[in-house]
Amino acid sequence: ECAALRRPEVAAAIKVAEEAAKAKAADEPAATKATEEAAKAKAAQAVAEAAAAKAATAAKEAAVAKAAEEEARAWYIKSAAARAALRLPEVAHRSWYVKSAAERAALRQPEVAAATKAAEEAVKAKAAEDAAKAQAAEDEAAAKAAKAAEEAVAAKAAEVAAKAAAATAAEEAAAAKVAEEEANTWYLKSAAARAALRQRRETQETQDQQDQQQLARGDGAGVGVVEATRRRRRVAEPISRSIVGQPAGVGFRALPNARRNR
Numbered sequence: 001e002c003a004a005l006r007r008p009e010v011a012a013a014i015k016v017a018e019e020a021a022k023a024k025a026a027d028e029p030a031a032t033k034a035t036e037e038a039a040k041a042k043a044a045q046a047v048a049e050a051a052a053a054k055a056a057t058a059a060k061e062a063a064v065a066k067a068a069e070e071e072a073r074a075w076y077i078k079s080a081a082a083r084a085a086l087r088l089p090e091v092a093h094r095s096w097y098v099k100s101a102a103e104r105a106a107l108r109q110p111e112v113a114a115a116t117k118a119a120e121e122a123v124k125a126k127a128a129e130d131a132a133k134a135q136a137a138e139d140e141a142a143a144k145a146a147k148a149a150e151e152a153v154a155a156k157a158a159e160v161a162a163k164a165a166a167a168t169a170a171e172e173a174a175a176a177k178v179a180e181e182e183a184n185t186w187y188l189k190s191a192a193a194r195a196a197l198r199q200r201r202e203t204q205e206t207q208d209q210q211d212q213q214q215l216a217r218g219d220g221a222g223v224g225v226v227e228a229t230r231r232r233r234r235v236a237e238p239i240s241r242s243i244v245g246q247p248a249g250v251g252f253r254a255l256p257n258a259r260r261n262r
Contacts, residue, residue: 004010106112 005014
């Protein structure tokens, strides 16, 4: 590399490159300065445009204000002239009197009176027709409202009837279920009562046999044993008659408390 740098052509190329770098470094501040100047010029132009727009807006507002002022002044002048004319009583009275005289003269003419009367009758007929139409429309609306109310009442009655039918069906089903459960309960109670009665009869028969055996042996029981047996039979017979062959709900529970306890 040192030998190459010592060559004249290499040294010349290096020198040229250095000069180019120096020239480029010298040109960069000039370009930056030109860019800054262009930006400043653009900003000044924007400021000038804003000032011109503001001036134009101010001129337009001034023109509008001047036009409004002129319009108000013209209205005031017109109003002043109108007030001055109204302040002249003879002018106002004369114009009214002329109009009234012309109207009276026109009304005195027969054809004008007939036309006026016909117009009044036409107006009355039109008013009567409008009133009749309004009354008919009102009657129709009332009829529609009454019909709608009747339909609503009928629908409500049908709904109530349907609910009542459903409730009746539900009550009947519940009553049937209760009756079925009661019948099942009575059947079970009746079966238990019959079993108890059979057991009691067997016990009574066994007791009677024992009493008869005691009487046959002569144990000295005597009439007391026979009376006790008869008393037991009198107590047992009503119970058996009240249970066997009775409908549902009538059985052992229907007996008086004293007899049932006994």
